[in-house]
Amino acid sequence: MASEISRQQPKWHLPTPSSAQPVLKFQNSLTKTKTDFVPKRGRQVTWYNCGPTVYDASHMGHARTYLAMDIIRRVLEDYFKYDVLFVQNVTDIDDKIIIRARQQYLFNNLKQTTQHLDAALINTVEDAWKAYVSSKLEKVAGAAESALKDWDSFLASMTPEETAKAILVDEKFKMTLGALQTSRSAISNAQKSLAANDSSKVQADALLDASQDIVSVSLDKEHGSEVNDPKIFRDFPAYWEDKYFEDMEALNVRKPDIQTRVSEYVPEIITYVQKIIDNGYAYEAQGSVYFDTGRYDGHDGHHYAKLEPWSKGNTALIEDGEGSLGSKLTGQKSKNDFALWKGSKPGEPTWDSPWGAGRPGWHIECSVMASAVLGENMDIHSGGIDLAFPHHDNELAQAEGYYNCKQWVNYFLHAGHLHVEGQKMSKSLKNFISIQEALKLYTARQIRLFFLQYQWNAKMDFKQSSMMEVIQGETTLKNFFDNVKGVLHKIRSDGSRGASELPNGGVTHRFGPTEAQLLSTLQAKQDAVHAALCDSINTPVAMDEIMNMVSQTNKYIATGSKAVNPHLLNKVATWVTSMMKIFGVADNGADIGFGSSSDQANGNVEDTLMPYLHTLSGFRDQVRRMARDNAPQNQFLEACDVLRDTQLVDLGVSLDDQEDGSALVKLVPREELIEAREKKQAIQAEKEQKRQAAQAERERKRLEKLEKGRVSPMDLFKSRTDEFSRFDDQGLPTHTKDGEEVAKSRKKKLQKEWDTQKKLHDEFNKEMGNQ
Template sequence: MMAFTNNNSSPWIQPESTHPQTGLVINNTLTKSKVPFIPRNGNNVSWYGCGPTVYDASHLGHARNYVTFDIIRRIMEDYLNYDVNMVMNITDIDDKIILRARQALLLSQYRQKATTLTQQIVDDVSLAFRGFVVSKLKEPINTENDWAAVVEKTGNGTDPKRVESDEKFPMNYKAASSTFAAISLAREQIASGKVSQAEAESLINAAKDVLELWLDGQYGAEVTDRQIFRDLAAYWEKDFFADMDALNVRRPNVLTRVSEFVPEIVRFVERIIDNGYAYEQDGSVYFDIDAFDGKNGNFYAKLEPKLKGNLKLQAEGEGALVAKTANKHNPADFALWKKSKPGEPRWDSPWGEGRPGWHIECSVMASEILGSNIDLHTGGIDLTFPHHDNEIAQSEACLGCSQWINYFMHAGHFHVGGMKMSKSLKNFTTIKEALTKHSARQLRILFLLSKWDSRLDYLPGTMDGPLAMEKTFDNFFSNTNALLRDFRLRQQESDGQRHFLEAELELQAALVDTKAQVHNALLDSFDTPKAMKALYEIVTRTNTYLQRGRASIDPQIVEMVGLYVTKIFRSFGLVIDGVGSRIGWGSGSADGGSEGVADRESILLPVATVLSDFRDAVRDIALSGGDKKALLELCDRVRDQDLPDLGIVIGDHGDGRALVKFVNPEEVRREREARQAEEEAKRAKKEASIRAAEEKRLAKLAAGKLAPEDMFRTPEMRELYSEWRENGIPTKDKAGEELAKSKVKKLEKLWAAQEKLHSEYLKSQDHYLQYSNIAARALRRVVKPQLQAEVAKRETVAIKYAKWDSGKAGVSTAVPIIETRAKVEN
């Protein structure tokens, strides 16, 4: 056996096996390096994955974790042929679940009683608000009037020091601010008599986060029914797996729940106490880090030795409901069993009624199912310390083994705008929300293009690359399937010429090289970005080959590429399990779609309807003597709209013949809508630019309306000057003193600029007058006799305005004449 040490000098023993190995190496968090992956039992892999704490909707950060390890699992099972036994837990006993269940129940009960907006409700929310500001924002506040000082002190919640020291500060400030505004509005509503249930509901909704905490503090201890906590967990567990199914994540082989393993947890804790590594204190049991670390070859914090003693992280791992004044031997000691307080679920134990600690659950469930030595353990990078380090310590303390887990893999963070996506920070996008914007395949491609253990930043434009790559593969699959369908209809025909020539041999060699690149990338700690790059390059090269035209290509080499890319995509989970064609995503392809076997009528009827409508329209054009243009427009509509909506695309091929492709109609619609939105945005931008230019032009003309000889003679200017030249440039100030030469020069420049503007203004008025006269003459030739008088009258008015006030000519002439013409034409 080979032994290694990490930077804490704790040993890691490389497993040995006589079974042939795949050559896979993985980045092992235990060694902080890539090491050969050697399962302890042939090709059987025991795998424990940390599952969710089910108290709220799953978000994109969860998707990154579970889709990432689903990709790795599929590569191991489908590509490397490992026999994987994956166990995953559901945390259904936890401080977060207890708090959420109690708060949801209490808020629901409070809502039911709030049939009108009363002063009592406002007072309750006000009291909750002040308590929230003190406890969460750490700001003293006695009355609502003190809130203004808090706003000023914190820079309206943007104080960099506060944000840096408390990542939850912006979220809590937002909750407090919305509550304060709601209270102020509610007081006004009561004063004006608007006190319906709608007003009460509005106040409660705005103050939800603040009011929940206050209600829990007041009445949380009265919640005693254990089923309340279980129901909440069951609801969100079901929601979690609905999201996983939508993302095409395989279910674990074995699913465990904490609530189902409480007796086993009690026995596990008893063994740790018996081995001298834990102690009971006031009905709770704590792991004794000092007794364990460095004794009998034991090491604490094998994964993150630098974080050992980080009390802040340890406290976060203990949960919000643990007593801060617990009498522990060492402040870093963590709870294996928690004494239940009023308002918490409870189970019997030798130490009294209580509940399991968070860390102990995974140790027990993993060991019960997979034994005392497990090949692989996975989870998010934020779980390394203290959760996974505590798991290792308590498991090795109980089982007496030196290496409970052989390989630890941690998925990188998913960041949004530079911050980790988190439920506790409320900066998350739920999986369901994400799937309204992007498909599960597109999100999976995003994760494939990032190394599984690296941080992934989700920024504007992040999805551009995955979307472009998907489109390239999509076009390749649809072209390939269409080509092969056509080829199979004629494959027994031969022109007596050899077609597998130099170009085909080169593409075949490139495919062999691609296979080697992909294989080596996947063996190198599942380097999917490198594998995707190789697949993209071979597909791009094949697309170039296809451009030679149908008569100059051999479909057999294209089929070879298509089959290989599809095989790897199946291993990546880009194809739905058990669904799909020989080549492609498995949706809308030649050999079947993702909807399973459908009856003949449901498949053919939409296409038959399009053909029937097309036939009727062609017949109408022929009978009415329609021209060729109408017929071509009809053909374009069928090609560009009717058939694509059914997932059928007719493409023009190099030899002039049409090529039929099957595509995903939803994606076609999305692309069309995206193009329309882009065109609309361009049109709106162009119109805005034209409006801005016109407004600028009109403003410039308005500025030029004043003649330069009058610009310094306005009432305002007469307060500054007393004498002027003939052209209107001032020569003396108000006191009769000669103006300085420098001052006169500045005035002359202003005068010259105004002269230019005024000249342009006069030209514009001449243009309007010319247009007016031309329009009037043109109208006299087309208007009906009964409107001649009105046109003549309006023309006379226009000329009158042009003579006495040219500034009104354009408006007074053009508009009425155009209106009159419209009446005539109608």
């Protein structure tokens, strides 16, 4: 019996976790709390992100949403390993697009057909200017009247205090003043040019370009209804759509898996709207269709304004959501009802529908396109916080009214606002930053690192001082990667395997207390980063933990540089790199470090290696020549310095001289090394300039002193006839000009002067004799 038991496997005990594992939670706008993330289909995640309305250049406010959502998407896909289907739209039918397209078309036509400057053109611009004053300054009491009466006096009256008061009434007041002043100056210059008989097209274009915003509004008001070519309304948003995706590519934002355009989904929109009508939640009025919020809210378990119920009835938000052209529609039962389909007027693109010629409302677009791809329910819907009401609330109502369901979206994610230097970004405040402008100041990596410092749903303050801190952090990461790669390469090259030799000829093993502590720290940081990412993708905490791991590893390298564990060091560095890849900060080509954006992998080995081999061969040739010529030791050292500071720098190689006489080899971007070298050379040049200036000053003083010795001591006092009348045989004064003998006390002083001059004269003669 005992033998039979001994042949059986013993009981296996299920391991007990040392601690509870965190689960992924999201700050859900539908609950205003952090809720567990439970995709409806296991590892598959369906996600719809509100895309751009393409009518102008993308700015940092757009980047706040699209970069933040890109980081979350990367973490879901690359860290949590979800299979994400990311759908994003392009809104290419919208009131802003229609107005901008018409204005651009009309302005370009005017500029193209205007061949010279004349009084009629100046009058046209001036009339447009006056109309702009009347419409744009009307919110501020008395401003329009004063401006039209005497513009210069009106401007002078707008003290900082008065301007601040006006901005409280109209936040665009300052921007309006700027546009008016630019145009007013251009009108004045045009009048002077015409008076000077300069009526060239150059002058006409200068007037129009400076007044474009003002003239475009006037042209659209007068001729906008005449613009009916559909191509105009297609080409304009297509141009800005391309620019948007160029900006996203520059920021390393992943492309959507599926992209939809409103203009391609008009038939589906018409069908969708009709079903909402059939379900009893919409009605037709005067060629438009409106969503019936009164009928919907509270009916059959439906709720209107799920995201922001407190915003129901907010007229300003509702009117802004309807657009400047939509505000002219009539026939709603309630001010809360919004347009699903807008009857088109002359000067607007049109599509045929059961309710007459028209175009889609803004809110219906996303409901239809998201439904067309993702169906009656999705895991995630996202966008900027400014879209929560009415746009996203209207989307939910439309879709849930269409499907007669209770929950079209499970998790709603809203990116926080972006401020610039503490203020809301606005052209009127002159703190408006386009993505392209930001990329001229900072790299895409630096901008992304900055975004990682903020929770995705928090308010972000984009300011220079914070960016400087980010750049310092980027440098810390670069140096860490370079040092680790340098140390690992050195260990591979010297054959030490990271160990140090003992006096008895033995070697130390490479896993001691310091390694155990570093490994423990790594495991703790990995747990902390995981917990942070589970906590609604809390990247600020995650980055703090990662940077602390970098700091601890730097200390390990510094204290154990003669004996480090390369495997552990590699593990730390590859983990940090992997997190940077997940966040989109590093590319996928590097095992350690940020990698390179250039496509170096496409070059062949010969093209890559030959520059380095030529440098090495040239240095070898030089050393051999100097050895054959018995060159002094300092020439060998100078050649080594040239190799380090010039030749290798130009190849992107950094040699850091160590205390033991060896060098730590690091691959660093060539531009950074050249910049560092130039700074060092500038400092050395400044020191040399100061040294030469000091030397020149010493030489000037020496020559000045030498020049004093040109006069013989015999003649030193003879020219002073206003003091002395008689001298001895050495030229020393014996009598004053009045014939009296020079006093003994004064004779002593004169003798000292004579002795000093004698010394100077002897030095002068010696110098002249040497020359």
